[in-house]
Amino acid sequence: MLSHSRLSRFMMLPEVQLTAWKQSSAFESTAQGKKTSGFEVCPKCATPSSVVYDHRFVKIRDAPVRGNGILLRLKKRRFFCKTCKKPFTEPVDGIRKSHRTTARFRRSVLWAAENFSDLKSVRRAYRCSSGFIYTVLFEQLDLRVKSKINYPWPTTIGIDEHFFTRRRGRAEFVTVFTDHKNKRLREVAFGKTKDELKYQVANVEGRENVKHVTLDMSDSYRSFVKEFFPNAQMIADKFHVLRLLTPAINKARVAITGDKRKSPLRWLLLKPRYKLKYFERDAIDRWLIDYPELKELYWAREALFTFYRTKGSERASRALIRLTDHLAHSKIKAIKTLRRTLVNWRNEILNYFKTGLTNARTEGFNNVAKLVQKRAYGYTSFENYRLRLLNACC
Ligand SMILES: [Zn+2]
Structure with a gap:
């Protein structure tokens, strides 16, 4: 036979003894219980006391059992603390103070x-x-x-932004911090400027642990990392660099072919040459003869692909100088911008060849973020969204 004490422990809380039980309505049972400890410790001064001053009854709702609501009617004793000269109510394990x-x-x-x-x-x-x-x-x-998630900063992290919500016509962004080592999201912060980020992640310890940070080429992230993670080396994300000319190429192509999504040229132009078949390369080359500007953009992008296939950081360093020198001759605006970015982010770009790190995982979490947003039909509270996202990614 199941003893009363075992049933009591299952139905009640660990320290509480069941004294009576009744079905109070069709949907609810009331369980009566009390604590039987010999003494209690004063929450203010930690002095034990065994002098019962008086008692009172409290009603606490407990988790339903088979659809039946459970109401606990607890007899709570009040003990007298001799040191404080005041009574205190006994705490019950499993019920937080002031919770009902x-x-x-x-x-x-x-x-x-x-x-x-x-x-x-x-x-x-x-x-x-x-x-x-x-x-x-x-x-x-x-x-x-x-x-x-309550550990200090790991050695390698990734930083990236994604869209959060639109408020009063303005787009608001959040920044995610990825822990590359443990393959999880470490923190989510509102906004993407240095000042916004600094105080939101200040509670995480061990800033000096961080040795590598992968990021896209955003000046505000760079200045944040420089100040916040003093020992970190930054690595510009390879895929962001490779995408730098994509908008210009698409724009130039649409100007020629019109905005046909199905146009085979669309993907032929965006793929690296070594992935194309011989006849495809041939077709592109013959087509590009009539469009010198697009041809120049195309070959500049191909030069980026070639650059990223360089092995070793010494060689990459020389290759990047050759590339930027070569681009300096161009009169095209997009290529001039590209060159400026490459020069401006030279060290961060070359760090990729030392570490092989990219921001791909961080971007993967951005896709999870999209799902979380979709499921909740858009979040209005950032705090709520942060918790949802951290929970979805760990
Ligand atoms: Zn006390």
Whole structure:
């Protein structure tokens, strides 16, 4: 036979003994219980006391069992602390101070909010307000994030931005920090400027640990990293560099062929030459004869591909000088801009050849972000979004 104490431990909280049980309505049971400890410790001065001053009853909602709501009616004793000369109420394990629900009830609400199809069913099953559900959701996600992601900065991180929301006609962005070593999201911050980022990630310890940071070529990120991670080497993301001429090439092609998405030239022009078949290369070359500007853009981009296939940082360093010298002859605006960027980001670009690091993982998390946003029909609160995103990626 199942002993009462075992049933009590299952139904009640670890320290609470079940004293009575009744089905109070069709949907709810009331369980009565009390603590039986010999003494309690004063929360203010930590002095143990065994002098019971008085007691009172509190009603606490507990996680439902088989759709049946559980209401705990607890007899809470108040002890007298001789040091403070004041009574204090005994704490109960599993119920946070001033909460009217058990921790288990709140965890259960989180589970329901994540698994039920809509808020209304959660409200009905737990008989609580939407406001309460949001509060609990926030609190529980925060607890989960704090217990899972609470380590100092790793040696290698990635920084990238993505669109968050549009407010008063202005687009707002968030910045994600990827932990490359543990393949997870480490932190999410609002905005993308140095001042916005600095204070939001200040609570994470070990800034000096960071040795490598992968990033796209944004001046604000560069100045942030320079100041915030003093020992870090920055690596400009290879794929961002390779994409620098894409808009100019597309624009020049559309001017010639019109905006036909299916045009085979679209992808032929964007692929590196070594990936094309002989006859495809031939077709491009013959077509480009009539369009000298597009031809120049095309070959500049091909030079970027070739540059990234260089092996070794010494060779890459020389190759980059040759490339920028070569581009200096061009009269085309997009190529001049490209050259300026390559010169401006020279060290960060060359660091790729020392480390082989890219920002691909960080961009992968941006795709997760899109899914999270879609599922929630857009977030209005950044804090809420941050917790959702960190939870989805760990
Ligand atoms: Zn005390």
